[in-house]
Amino acid sequence: DTAVSQTPKYLVTQMGNDKSIKCEQNLGHDTMYWYKQDSKKFLKIMFSYNNKELIINETVPNRFSPKSPDKAHLNLHINSLELGDSAVYFCASEKGGFHTGNTIYFGEGSWLTVV
Amino acid sequence: DQQVKQNSPSLSVQEGRISILNCDYTNSMFDYFLWYKKYPAEGPTFLISISSIKDKNEDGRFTVFLNKSAKHLSLHIVPSQPGDSAVYFCAASANGNEKLTFGTGTRLTIIP
Numbered sequence: 336d337t338a339v340s341q342t343p344k345y346l347v348t349q350m351g352n353d354k355s356i357k358c359e360q361n362l363g364h365d366t367m368y369w370y371k372q373d374s375k376k377f378l379k380i381m382f383s384y385n386n387k388e389l390i391i392n393e394t395v396p397n398r399f400s401p402k403s404p405d406k407a408h409l410n411l412h413i414n415s416l417e418l419g420d421s422a423v424y425f426c427a428s429e430k431g432g433f434h435t436g437n438t439i440y441f442g443e444g445s446w447l448t449v450v
Numbered sequence: 451d452q453q454v455k456q457n458s459p460s461l462s463v464q465e466g467r468i469s470i471l472n473c474d475y476t477n478s479m480f481d482y483f484l485w486y487k488k489y490p491a492e493g494p495t496f497l498i499s500i501s502s503i504k505d506k507n508e509d510g511r512f513t514v515f516l517n518k519s520a521k522h523l524s525l526h527i528v529p530s531q532p533g534d535s536a537v538y539f540c541a542a543s544a545n546g547n548e549k550l551t552f553g554t555g556t557r558l559t560i561i562p
Contacts, residue, residue, distance in 0.1 A: 370494075372550065378486065378494050378495075378496075379493060380493030423549050423550070425550075439494075439537070439539070439552075439554070440554055441539075443549070443551065444549045444550060444551075446549055
């Protein structure tokens with residue numbers, strides 16, 4: 336069973352479109368994240384949710400909106416896609432709160448290409 | 451199926467000694483490996499990487515060793531310092547693919 340699953344794994348779409356990436360974790364973790372991997376393989380945190388509540392919202396454009404219908408899901412919706420949004424997006428989950436410093440389970444990543 | 455495994459969830463090391471963090475992988479297509487460091491309440495930050503054409507890469511106190519035949523890599527930190535206490539993630543990618551596959555991390559605690 337995959338602990339953290341993201342869909343779709345690959346997505347090619349045109350500029351201006353709206354798209355969503357879904358994430359689900361079956362670990363019973365309280366905290367979920369979205370990270371963006373840049374071209375240098377650096378990971379930048381975008382959002383963090385704890386028990387469906389937004390904890391961290393880093394400086395990302397308003398076009399990015401996370402939605403957490405329950406603590407097992409954290410979906411990322413992106414409006415009006417731009418070329419610069421092309422990246423790999425990782426979902427992750429962590430047991431306990433954001434400050435616990437526990438190990439994190441990463442999803443496989445979703446590779447978004449905007450053309 | 452975990453393609454990148456860090457079998458030790460935690461590790462404690464005395465300050466000044468060597469810390470060795472291990473990582474195993476199963477996918478023989480992986481050709482680029484990275485280590486990330488994560489403090490509580492922060493996202494992971496890139497630490498050091500190694501390409502499969504090398505078996506060692508060194509950057510200051512950090513050295514990564516790659517044993518391709520064993521599908522094993524390790525991160526050595528020497529000497530260990532209190533600021534090294536963090537969770538360390540191993541990650542791998544294949545054939546220039548931008549996507550990374552992560553291990554679950556090892557929490558390193560440096561004891562003063």
